[in-house]
Amino acid sequence: MPKRIIQQSDTVMAQALTDYQNRDLTTEAIALKHGISTATLTVWAKKAGLELRNRGRKPQSRPTPRQLEIIKLASVYKYDQVGARFGMHKQSIHRIVKRWREWAQPKRAPFDPGDLIVWRGKKFTVLEANHQDGTLMDEHEKIYKNFSWNGGRMPKKVGTNPRYAKLNAAAATA
Numbered sequence: 001m002p003k004r005i006i007q008q009s010d011t012v013m014a015q016a017l018t019d020y021q022n023r024d025l026t027t028e029a030i031a032l033k034h035g036i037s038t039a040t041l042t043v044w045a046k047k048a049g050l051e052l053r054n055r056g057r058k059p060q061s062r063p064t065p066r067q068l069e070i071i072k073l074a075s076v077y078k079y080d081q082v083g084a085r086f087g088m089h090k091q092s093i094h095r096i097v098k099r100w101r102e103w104a105q106p107k108r109a110p111f112d113p114g115d116l117i118v119w120r121g122k123k124f125t126v127l128e129a130n131h132q133d134g135t136l137m138d139e140h141e142k143i144y145k146n147f148s149w150n151g152g153r154m155p156k157k158v159g160t161n162p163r164y165a166k167l168n169a170a171a172a173t174a
Helices: 009-022 027-034 038-048 065-074 079-086 090-099 162-173
Strands: 115-119 122-129 133-138 143-148 156-160
Touching: 009 027, 009 038, 027 038, 065 079, 065 090, 079 090, 122 143
Parallel strands: none
Antiparallel strands: 115 122, 115 156, 122 133, 133 143
16 A cells, blocks of 8 residues: 655645744644654654754643642641642652752741630641740630641641731841
8 A cells, every 4th residue: 555645745844844843833733734644743853953852741830739738838847748738759859849849948937926826626826936836826826836837737727817927027127
């Protein structure tokens, strides 16, 4: 059975190889656009002396929103705690943090003064915070000093206390 002859093969070949060099389209998309197979396109590129493309998908240039959240939490909490929150193993958390290490933030406090957090069904306002613990005030203005962020359940930020934020801003300007 004779091979299919492409009409105006020289112009098709030139256009296909131009698209191949631009790297905007995938090999499959270029082949569909010009009515040829991916193997034919690769053979043409090889004969023309072009650099062949690697297999697989293009590498990500930035982490996904979920990965960004994992990286942010991993800078504060232990990997197994972050893994429990996302349903992952701590090794997977480490792999994500290692892959995106330039996006990782230095170890810092998980909450800022004035943040509203919920822990075990109670609302607290953060008065002071450092990497491992902080000072909290509950709804009845009871103070909890040396509250550990890493002990058991992780507190969740739900907002900012406007009253405390105003006091904090006034103290910063004075």
